[in-house]
Amino acid sequence: MSDNSDNNVAIRIDSLVKSFGSLQVLKEISTEIKRGEVVAMIGPSGSGKSTFLRCLNLLEMPTSGKIYIDGIEITNPKTDVMKMRQNVGMVFQHFHLFPHMTVLRNIMYAPMKVKQISEEKARQKASELLARVGLAEKANVYPSKLSGGQKQRVAIARALAMEPDIMLFDEPTSALDPEMVKEVLDVMKGVTESGMTMAVVTHEMGFAREVADRILFLDGGCIAEDATPDEFFTSPKSDRAKQFLEKIL
């Protein structure tokens, strides 16, 4: 533990830079996310939201800068990345369920393999989670038989099964038919109520406004605005944010 172990801070990001070749996608981003805080990240396409999120569990390796999770610098090559990832769940736009496993197996797999939890316990936990996302009756079905909304709810249950303290969502409803968006957002709302620290990239402004504690508006690889939902949606400070809101609201 270092002097960065402020107990209220779940994630600290310090001058994060990410480049793909000569393209600098994230430009010295620094911020903190508090424990239990729900942060919505919004911004125009290509502004670096996904890249930012994916740096937080090192699916993308930052070019420079430091990221601390629970006070531990995960960008340090000596840090056990797999251990860190057990504590940081991620939900993807396109679900990425394991197609050759049943819904229940999808959820049981990582706890059994990674945490060495017994099959019995894993099954019980998975069933509870399935009930929690409203899909108890789909336990023995293969993912291909589910609707998009159902797939995403299973994906959320799969991530929750590792009992992470932090959850990352990358546009979890963008690939869904409109009538399925609500069921997924409702599940996510449920997750926020458990005190989970959440970073959510989303285009659902209603959700961001209602559920998030804080909005990060990204533009051109920088945090152009960091505000409460009320401030951001009623009186955005930057011109870019104003333009962005005009376009989508």
Next chain:
Amino acid sequence: MNLEIVEIISHYHLAEFNLDFARIAPSIPFILTGLVITLKFTLISAFFGFLWGTILSLFKISSLKPLYWFGLAYTSVFRGTPLLVQLSLIYFATPQLTGYNISGFEAGVITFSLNSGAYISEVIRAGILAIDKGQTEAAMSLGVTYRPMMIDVILPQAIKNILPALVNESIALLKDSALVSTIGAQDLLRRAQIVGAEKYVYFEPLLMVAVIYYLMVMILTVSSTILENRLRRSS
């Protein structure tokens, strides 16, 4: 066509070819023992070829440069030289280099495993690369490490997709297995040749083993088609 002419022609042909399976009838069990050897040979080689091919395919997608280059060079050499040359090399070079008097069967299994490993590794590599990157990312995001991720998540999906190609590889292996007759293994073809030489009839035993090879290939082809259809329905 005139019936009379047909009769004349067929009579002429029969007289010319004079197929006489009765003469080789006592040797049929001898030849069929060769079938067992051919099948054993093919199965063992396919098994080790598959294992070795899987390992090689992981080398070829590895970020470790030495493994990557080894996989690439290995495949290039084994695909770039005739199988018969590889077979002879291993059969004749092994005693010379190690003093071990290798049997034709052993030399065959080693050569065919090494050779089909090269081909299968290409198939599996393509199968792995065809799996959506999201699968890897989902596994990694759950804290699953490389090995279980490959074994439990990626390879089962990859192999399911490439099953038809793997069956084709086994068919090629089965047919190529006849090459071991050149180094004295008592396989189907070799036994047919032995019977031919003993009885001075070559056509009948060779025709018989050709039919047996064909039937085996057909069985594999048909079962692969059935398997494929079943897999398609299940996904």
